[in-house]
Amino acid sequence: MSKNLIQPRTLKGFRDFLPEMMLPREQLIDTCKQVYRSFGFAPIETPTLEYFEILAGKGSEETDRQMYHFQDSGERHVGMRFDLTVPLARFVSQHSQALGMPFKRYHIATVWRGESPQAGRFREFMQCDFDTIGTTSLTADIETGLVIVELLIAIGVGGFQVRINNRKVLNGLLDKSGLAEHATSVLRVIDKLPKIGPARVSEELKSTCTANDQQIASILEFANITGTNQEILITLDRLVAGNELGELGCSELRTLVETYDSLGLPSEQIQIDPSIARGLDYYTGTIFESFLTAIPKIGSVCSGGRYDNLADLFTKEKLPGIGASLGLDRLLAAMEQLGQLPKTKTPAAVMIANFDANSQTVYLELARKLRQKRINVELYPEPKKLGIQFKHADRRGMEAVIVAGPDDVAKRVVQVKWLASGEQSEVSLDASASLLASELSSKLQIRLG
């Protein structure tokens, strides 16, 4: 049997998640769901595989090239989804009668892209999208920002800043400056500003967009604006003055920041940032990015924006909307770098040691009582040496081990040992579940505080 062993290995760019990585992932996903649901977003799921024609040509050239696709056994050309937006467009087109508009959905699921594997790039990763479809109301834009804020607060990742922009402002400015036809190039160049600086940006604007000095000045002024939201709005007003689209964008931006202000959001959490662009063509109005104060360099952890039409390739129905997506892997990487991830390898807070082969029923009963008190508990399955059992609990980051030998069982007591402090105490078997429940809640609170 074991002569020709198959080497256990995973494909490049694909990952196994061991419990210590999976526990914080599940917690993050649960937090996402809870926050999305609290705003009335409903869950959906779509197939991993779609007809190739559904997926092809919907993202960028890059997503087409990176897509996993093949002939299935029925000779159908199928592809694995590379994002959750194209499946959403197909889904909403197919079920729009049953769904009704406006439709708020979240979709937390895996997607695949055959990227060149490199640091932080995976071929299989999870997206956590939420979208409000079928409305152009700015209230939906405002709520999208609120979801991002509530989500980052709920995750508890520390300070953060949600940066807001509006594509109408930039498009208005380009229109006013006579650069509308070069919009895509200008966006590309603006994106490089933090890296290459204003001098080289000027050069590139001149060479790629044949921009004149006045045009360059207004673009650089736009992309470099700093100050309070009110200060930025005054400058933007001046830059787009006389252009209808630009003025509408400014007015939308103003409504957003003023509403957040009225709702009492700390001003440092919401910042207008004219330099963020987010995709070259897709977004048409409000744009969001969000950065962690402690580690801004990791990039935006939750991003999104407004689009005019979700599904024009599938339906004549016009479906405007707004949505955003949490970058789960990036956020987990940040939390790991910040030392915010617990080292536990098990959801069990307590282990019951298996001391005495004849006391299995006592242990099983105690485990049951602990679970009734909502304590997750692992009963070590066999009466091995206690040292091995303690090591097992310790390596997994459990809080406490309960030991009950035959003498203890006869006296109806148990020994409780707290692993972090080494404290040990004898507790009545019958009261132990309640005692542990209250001890654990206070200990875990200390740890959290």
Next chain:
Amino acid sequence: MSKNLIQPRTLKGFRDFLPEMMLPREQLIDTCKQVYRSFGFAPIETPTLEYFEILAGKGSEETDRQMYHFQDSGERHVGMRFDLTVPLARFVSQHSQALGMPFKRYHIATVWRGESPQAGRFREFMQCDFDTIGTTSLTADIETGLVIVELLIAIGVGGFQVRINNRKVLNGLLDKSGLAEHATSVLRVIDKLPKIGPARVSEELKSTCTANDQQIASILEFANITGTNQEILITLDRLVAGNELGELGCSELRTLVETYDSLGLPSEQIQIDPSIARGLDYYTGTIFESFLTAIPKIGSVCSGGRYDNLADLFTKEKLPGIGASLGLDRLLAAMEQLGQLPKTKTPAAVMIANFDANSQTVYLELARKLRQKRINVELYPEPKKLGIQFKHADRRGMEAVIVAGPDDVAKRVVQVKWLASGEQSEVSLDASASLLASELSSKLQIRLG
């Protein structure tokens, strides 16, 4: 743009899940996780795609034939996982040092099989596995049954029965009767007993296994045993008497049912059933199936058993274990047939109507207060006609709609309308969140009770 629309459609055997189906699915999955975690099972995740050689030849001929597999862009032959057991074997072999034994994991994830689509058969479905690996201790067997019991109680699907068998009993009996070499055929024939009856089973045993009358009699007696667990054990003891393996199997079965009895499990929840076999070769000890009292015909909703060696194709390390899997789709189908699935299409209990374009901040603030009271709330995004908004809330199965027109806002009151009863009352804006929270908890309790 819309001249050549792509028809939005899904592949045969694949499904979209709309919110009304997805909400109970997510609830069921959450319940699974909670129960698995309460026993100390830790979550893991593995890639969807594996090297073909990892997956091929590990299940049956059928799973090989049904597997989705293809060449990726790097010319690697890859396959989509068809179950969670083969990936577990690969995973544990690869990471056994980091994991340590015993290792308790759950894995709730999607798998793919190119089955012929027919009623209740899908090409993409979810498995909810839990396993305890690295121990032969019967305590792990006992706990596996307890997980199934606690899970079915937590799901709240009504009465159920966990049926237990032990492959050692049957193997011992076959050994004793001199039919050991025909074990696979005998198992196949026994499986047909409920359908074709004892006369035809006798014929088939005679023709396929050349069994004589005495052998047939003992097999039929075995497969037909009924009675209390104690009565069944007495008969089994007699049938296998003198065969070591069979006697061990009986003793294990006895330990299980006696322990469940000591733990106070209702006797109708645990039933020895010598007719269940579960797989022809894989399982080697305890076997579990479980049936719903209201709808037993749908088949076992949670099944599993003990195996001697999980991963002998990947590692020389011997990894015995025991596990089981909840049949999510089957259980949901049962719950739907039993009318146990709610008809709600949203997680939001309450909708705030959007009455007055100038009161957006008031609505947003109220929504926020409701969420702080843990009420999921949807703010209708734009001030459309109230009739349209009420229909929106009603179609989605929300509990209540809050309306606040300009006069209400001026008086700082809101109108709360309960959709099921039509009751309506005026409530202070400031107190409304607390009032709704307590009203909702009592209303939902009434609905649950």
